[in-house]
Amino acid sequence: MDAAPPATAAWQAGTGREKITPSDALWMTGYATRDHPAEGTSQELWVKALAVSDPAGHRGVLLTLDLCGVTREISDFVSTELMRRYGLPRSAVMTNVSHTHCSPWLEGSIMGLRIFPPDGIKKAADYRVELQKKMIAAAAAALDSLAPASLAWGEDTADFGINRRENPEKDVPARRAAGTLRGPADPRVPVLAIRDAATGALRGLLFSYACHNTTLSFYQWHGDYAGCAQAELERRHPGATVLFTLGCGADINPNPRGTVALAEQHGRALADAADRALGRPLTAVVGGFASALEDVPLTFATKPSAAELREAAEKDQPNKAMHQAWSAAVTAQLRTMGDAILRYAYPVQAWKVGNLSWAALGGEVVVDYGLRLRAEDKGNLWVFGYSTDVMAYIPSERVLKEGRYEGxxxxxxxxxxxxxxxxxxxxxVAKTHELISRTRGQ
Ligand SMILES: [Zn+2]
Incomplete structure (x- = not known):
């Protein structure tokens, strides 16, 4: 009698990818100081998809994007189409962006960055339509290529991410050398390996890190350190589709910053961490798939007066274009929404991937969430930020009290x-634990 196949072989996985580098000179995002459109391409931008199906046929698809942000409208549009074509529930589609600042500004996102000229807005609208098509195409390719696979995970660390609120950039080299870096950070690099069930060949690799993807600030399209890490791992593992998810790194910066060579250096550090994890015995994914997505009703504490909005529009101050854009955006929202401007439906998503769980939180989530959720969780949990809808920074209570940029x-x-x-x-945190617990019970 033949030996029974390993339990993990009953899972299936598939991957897909589409290039999403703009073909046109779109306006870039991420920095309020940007004053003209992109000048060219230094590295291609990608949407990648990983589809998984558990032994009972429950499927989910993760989309990772070399983009700074994503809107709820885009995530929901893509999910609705995948629901129509594949019968996937909304919660079984997860979107996460790497937060590269060398990517296009998306229509409807980060509305106070700058008032873009009409042709820039038109090009962004056209790009959004193409982006959605490519996200759907990548997800479809992944779902259509589902094949028996073994899934297993491990973890290592990388240390180029430092707490940017507690360490002035110029002081980091000395503090790092002296071992006196301050503030929380999360050096963990979780890794999921997807191997062909028959041959053992590596077909997919997912890894994550909690650090702003902001080594670069030039006028070229580029995936930054996360793009470099993916490219490096795909070079080292031919035939594998390598995906990156950004963790809770909103108050964490890479250091040092400023050049493509440094982005490549950080990328290699992450790739090395992923390969170290792969080189040790991994934990096999066993069990079923389940997903949940719910909105937490959050509120903004204050809304500006008409006088404050007028002053922001008129006052001579640093980043004047940003303050003008904020004034225009908030004025427009007040006109159409009134007091509803103070309410926000914040998305929390949970996946059970067998004995591994993923939480995917919206917004730019500070490191406290990743540290706290994993410390409080009784199982195996990875926490991603920058998922579904990047609508604002998400400070912890500590960071909110401290204020400054992230708060x-x-x-x-x-x-x-x-x-x-x-x-x-x-x-x-309560909603995340609730959804994780619910999916584990399924
Ligand atoms: Zn950011």
């Missing part, structure tokens, strides 16, 4: 009325 002033580029109302951390 308060980043609401200006994001075109939001004011800081979040205290209490958001408990609401988000």
């Amino acid at each position: 308060a002033t980043s609401m200006i580029p994001y075109g939001r009325p004011g800081p979040w109302t205290p209490g958001l951390e408990e609401k988000i």
Whole structure:
């Protein structure tokens, strides 16, 4: 009698990818100081898809994008089409962006960054339509190529991400050398390996890191360190589709920064971490797939007065174009939404991938969430930020109290009325635990 196949062989996996580098000179995103469109391509941008199907045929598809942000409208549009074509529930489609700042500004995103000229807005609208098609095509390719696979995970670390609120950029080399870096950071690099069930060949690799993808600030399209890490791992593992998900790294920066060579250096550091994890015994994924997605009702604490909006539009100050854009965006929202401007439906998503769980949180999530959720969880949990809808920074209660950029002033580029109302951390953490627990019970 033949030996029974390993339990993990009952899973299936498939991958897909589409190039999403703009073919046109679109406006770039990420930095309010940008004052003209992109000048060219230094590295291609990609949407990649990983589809999984458990032994009972329950499927999910993860889309990772070399983009700075994604809107709820785009994530929902793509999910609706996949629901129609493949019968996937909304919660079984997960989107995560790498937050590269060398990517196009997306229509409807980060509305206080700058008032873009009409032709820039038109090109962004056209790009969005193409982007959605490519996201659907990548997901379809992944779902259509589902084949028996073994899934297994491990973890290693990388240390180029430092807490940017507690360490002035120029002080980092000395503090790093002296071992005196301050503030929380999360060096963990979780890795999921997808191997062909028959041959053992590596077909897919997913890895994550909690650090702003902002080594670069030039006017070229580029995936930054995350793009370099993916490219490096795909070079080292021919035939594998390598996907990156960004963790809770909103207050973490890579260091040092500024050149493509440094982005490549950080990329190699991450690739090395992933390969170290792959070189050790991994834990096999065993069990079924389940998913959940719900919105947490959050509120903004304050809305500006008409006088404050007028002053922002007129005052001579640094980043004047950003303040003008914030004023225009908030004024427009107040006109159409009134007091509803103070409410926001914040998405929390959970996946059970056998004995592994993923939480995917919307927005630019600070490191406290990743550390806390994993410390409190009783199972095997990975936490991604920058998922479904990147609508603002998501400070922890600590960071909200401290204020500054991640706690308060980043609401200006994001075109939001004011800081979040205290209490958001408990609401988000409670909902995440609830959804993780619910999916584990399925
Ligand atoms: Zn950011």
